[in-house]
Amino acid sequence: MSFEFTNSIDDYIKAYDYIDRHKPDRYFKFYIVPRIIAPLFQLLCIIYAFVNYDFYQVIRSTIIGFIGLVIIFIALKTYYKNRNKQISDWKIDKPYLFDKKTITLNINTLTYIDKHQTREIELSLFDKVVEEDSLIYIFGSNYNLYLVIPKNTFNDFSEQTLFINKIKGLNN
Structure with missing residues (x-):
């Protein structure tokens, strides 16, 4: 047989997307942290502020939690952009x-x-x-x-x- x-480059990008979704250490970094832990952190910041009965602390905690979310998603976007660029560079580095x-x-x-x-x-x-x-x-x-x-x-x-x-x- x-x-x-x-x-194609897209074939390898899809393969590494699959690995990111299924390999345990990558799954935790790229799926659990940004989708569960980061919003949980924001929620804890807001709860902490409400417990202290401080309206300004609620606003600060919400902003800090939101900034944390934005940083995580920017880091993820940068990772995928760099990984895809690296795979695209294989066309020159590893043409075989x-x-x-x-x-x-x-x-x-x-x-x-x-x-x-x-x-x-x-x-x-x-x-x-x-x-x-x-x-x-x-x-x-x-x-x-x-x-x-x-x-x-x-x-x-x-x-x-x-x-x-x-x-x-x-x-x-």
């Missing part, structure tokens, strides 16, 4: 990532060929195969990204399902 495909690739699924290995290298990867190294939107992500341990495969690589859905099942079947 052999397939050819190329990846965007070359045409051929993958061949053998019995216990996946052979990966581009114009710079040929690699054989043991299927036992793959921990997770994820289908999301128009892409298939193949991860190793600790969300180490091995491959991003566009779904349009496959001729039909049954071919795609067969490929995924062969990879998953050896790891379950």
Whole structure:
């Protein structure tokens, strides 16, 4: 079973978005903190001010909590902007990532060929195969990204399902 495909910058951006949403340490930094802890901090500031019966303290606490929220969201936006720029720079630094690739699924290995290298990867190294939107992500341990495969690589859905099942079947 052999397939050819190329990846775009957006493919890698989507892959790293997936990692940010699912890798435990990144999930806490990028989803829990800004969406739960920061608003909770603002609420605690307001409650503290009401307990002290000081109207000006309520206003100050609300402003401080709001500034904390803004700082967290600016930091997140900066992180994503820098990460996406870094991935875009791969077009210059790592052009082989965007070359045409051929993958061949053998019995216990996946052979990966581009114009710079040929690699054989043991299927036992793959921990997770994820289908999301128009892409298939193949991860190793600790969300180490091995491959991003566009779904349009496959001729039909049954071919795609067969490929995924062969990879998953050896790891379950």
